[in-house]
Amino acid sequence: MLDFFKKPTLSKHLWIIYGLSLLFLGFIWYFQWMLGIVMTGLLTASLYYSIQAEKHLLNETEEYITTLSHRVKKVGEEALLEMPIGIVLYSENYKIEWTNPYMNKFTKDETLVGQPLKLLSEDLTKMVQEEQDEVCIPLGEYDFKVVIKKEERLLYFFDRTQQTEIQNLYHNEQTVLGIIFLDNYEEITQAMDDTNKSQINSKVTSILNDWSLEYGIYLKRTSQERFLAVMNQQILEQLEKSKFEILDEVRELISDNKNVPLTLSIGVGLGGVALPTLGELAQSSLDLALGRGGDQVVIKEDAGKVRFYGGKTNPMEKRTRVRARVISHALTELVRESDQVMIMGHKAPDMDSIGAAIGILKIAQASNVDAFIVIDEEDIDTGVQRLIEVIKEEETLWSHFISPQEAQDMITKNTLLAVVDTHKPSLVVEERLLSKTEYVVVIDHHRRAEEFIDHPTLVYMEPYASSTAELVTELLEYQPNTLKLNMLESTVLLAGIIVDTKSFTLRTGSRTFDAASYLRSKGADTILVQRFMKEDLDVYIKRSHLIESTTIYRDNIAIAMGKPGESFGPVIIAQAADTLLTMSGIVASFVISERNDGRIGISARSLGDVNVQLIMERMNGGGHLTNAATQLDDASIEDAYVQLKEIIDQSIEGGEQE
Numbered sequence: 001m002l003d004f005f006k007k008p009t010l011s012k013h014l015w016i017i018y019g020l021s022l023l024f025l026g027f028i029w030y031f032q033w034m035l036g037i038v039m040t041g042l043l044t045a046s047l048y049y050s051i052q053a054e055k056h057l058l059n060e061t062e063e064y065i066t067t068l069s070h071r072v073k074k075v076g077e078e079a080l081l082e083m084p085i086g087i088v089l090y091s092e093n094y095k096i097e098w099t100n101p102y103m104n105k106f107t108k109d110e111t112l113v114g115q116p117l118k119l120l121s122e123d124l125t126k127m128v129q130e131e132q133d134e135v136c137i138p139l140g141e142y143d144f145k146v147v148i149k150k151e152e153r154l155l156y157f158f159d160r161t162q163q164t165e166i167q168n169l170y171h172n173e174q175t176v177l178g179i180i181f182l183d184n185y186e187e188i189t190q191a192m193d194d195t196n197k198s199q200i201n202s203k204v205t206s207i208l209n210d211w212s213l214e215y216g217i218y219l220k221r222t223s224q225e226r227f228l229a230v231m232n233q234q235i236l237e238q239l240e241k242s243k244f245e246i247l248d249e250v251r252e253l254i255s256d257n258k259n260v261p262l263t264l265s266i267g268v269g270l271g272g273v274a275l276p277t278l279g280e281l282a283q284s285s286l287d288l289a290l291g292r293g294g295d296q297v298v299i300k301e302d303a304g305k306v307r308f309y310g311g312k313t314n315p316m317e318k319r320t321r322v323r324a325r326v327i328s329h330a331l332t333e334l335v336r337e338s339d340q341v342m343i344m345g346h347k348a349p350d351m352d353s354i355g356a357a358i359g360i361l362k363i364a365q366a367s368n369v370d371a372f373i374v375i376d377e378e379d380i381d382t383g384v385q386r387l388i389e390v391i392k393e394e395e396t397l398w399s400h401f402i403s404p405q406e407a408q409d410m411i412t413k414n415t416l417l418a419v420v421d422t423h424k425p426s427l428v429v430e431e432r433l434l435s436k437t438e439y440v441v442v443i444d445h446h447r448r449a450e451e452f453i454d455h456p457t458l459v460y461m462e463p464y465a466s467s468t469a470e471l472v473t474e475l476l477e478y479q480p481n482t483l484k485l486n487m488l489e490s491t492v493l494l495a496g497i498i499v500d501t502k503s504f505t506l507r508t509g510s511r512t513f514d515a516a517s518y519l520r521s522k523g524a525d526t527i528l529v530q531r532f533m534k535e536d537l538d539v540y541i542k543r544s545h546l547i548e549s550t551t552i553y554r555d556n557i558a559i560a561m562g563k564p565g566e567s568f569g570p571v572i573i574a575q576a577a578d579t580l581l582t583m584s585g586i587v588a589s590f591v592i593s594e595r596n597d598g599r600i601g602i603s604a605r606s607l608g609d610v611n612v613q614l615i616m617e618r619m620n621g622g623g624h625l626t627n628a629a630t631q632l633d634d635a636s637i638e639d640a641y642v643q644l645k646e647i648i649d650q651s652i653e654g655g656e657q658e
Contacts, residue, residue: 086144086157090117094125103157106139128155136160176236176270177282178217178229180208183263183294185225200262203253211246215239233270236299240309244297247310251295263295271302291448293463306450308617324471327460328363328478331441334458335367338416338439342407344374344429346422348381348570351532352467354388355496356420356443358489359472361400366483372400374407374429381571383539387492387532394488404430411436418443421468423461424451443471445500447613449622463624466512469496473515487523494524495532502578506626539572546576546593553645554652557610558586561637562593569596570603574629577603588612592640600632600640610652618647 028035086106089098096112096119103112107119117124121137128148135146139157143164147156182204189197201224208227212219215238218230231239250264267286269278285298288306292298296310335341341364345353357373364371380388392398402410411417411433418441425431434440434453441458445465465471473493476483485493497516501508504516520526546568550560558580562568573591580589588610595601602619604612605627612628619640621630632640 088155090153172234174233176231176233177278178266178268179282179286180227180229181265181286182225183265188262207249244309265289265294266297268299273302288448291461293447324474325478328475330458332367334416335364335369339412339414341369341371341416342374342411343418345420346427347429348379351499352469352496353421355493356468356472358492359476360418362483363479366479372402374404375401376404376429381569383571407433413438423453425453444468445471466507467497467500469493470512470515473518477518485522487525490519490522490524491528494519495529498529543572543576547579556585556587558589560591561641564637567594567596570601573601574603577605581605590644592637600635602630604628615647615651
């Protein structure tokens, strides 16, 4: 099309045609001169007309191109100045050199020229300096996508406020499913008459109904102890801001009126997934809440970290003798159906872990099934080393202890793997064993964490129990009469209970004393337990040196920090935290130190007024309300100290510890 408007090309074509016409005309003149005269006149007229037509056409074309060029230039100028897109040119020192008028709508200043980029957004200069092509920033009430042309020092601002509002609307209206469970409704009402049971039902239902109406939640009771709650994301965010005060309302109502320890657990599932998947997430969250002792809310997204609320009180004792007997019989059946049993606890095992492992070993032996305890002798603390040395003296018992490598060589698909005193795959002695068998049993007394062993065959988790040794001792009581505990075996189990309860002073219930009484009847030696618990003078001096660095935070919280480059074992760190808790006026203690493995360890203790489990969970740790810990990678002692204080402040000031 462009070739048509080129003047030289048109003239050339035209003269070629007329040249051929003249050649033809010459022949006519030669043979018919009269006809030649006529044809010459016609050709001359045609030539004149063609030249005039071409001239007119070229004039029109030039005029059109000139007009079009002017229009394009005008449109370009108007687009630059009037288009609803912000344009900013900035200098080498990140000051605004020029903007189009559109940008003036979003600032109170008459002009932006000469102002620094941070006037638009505090982080904009940093974003421009980084190797980013696009960023999103807020500008007043608006939200912009900024396209960065670094070579030209040019910024394009695209208003995406409406898009953001639609996204927020979609996010806020996403369906959220919750399952509300009355933790121990059946236990506390089974002995009540109909009148008292009706009163509790009425009051709890009334509280829940008022709560649901206040927040706009659809609530449906599906059984005596279970409710279904349907809400959206916006309502859930409001509930999270309120820290789920419904937990406190139910607990206080019952305590004030009947002194009945009835509490709520809520499992919540959310995310952009199908409703059946949301239901599975809600049920999984509820299972996790109950596994952690109840009286709390667990929120689980289809992708993302689990969030916890509540759990301010010690879990109430809900296990029964019937449950212990059922678990004991179920475990016996699994043992008999396996070709062998392997037992392992957590890394750097303590007396509770080893004692519980020995208890499971005895259950296997009572069913005449070979059993072995997996232990890494290179990962044993000084306090447990004395226990191991005594066990080595009894060849019959020590022959059942094997290394992680031996366990990997021996394990089969039909092996029963029993995990005691932990439920986290990352903490077991040898994680690879978990994938080499189809039968895994988990027995633990810690509150359930987000990380959990996949698809266990049997789970016996009771977070209110003093120790795993206590749980295993109860299982032993329901084993066949062929089970025989000797003095050393029963003593190790008793040592596990004594160590975890700090000599029956913490987390001790009536069942704890029942278990200790049973072990004493089997010959447990308390003097030998004291031998196991004796500590070296060097360890005592190290612990005292660590305690010496203690500072008091918020009037009643003790925080001790080791010196950079000075490492301590986890046992010493834990013992230092225990010691600080015995000091007058201290309600919680934290000890921060480098560990022998190079990580930063924090051990936390409290008397119950401060929930150290929630604090440690926010630092990727866990434990109990009064006893928790964590380990940090790629952090210094000072970094850990600053982070710990921030979380303590947020936890206490946010109402989590009230």
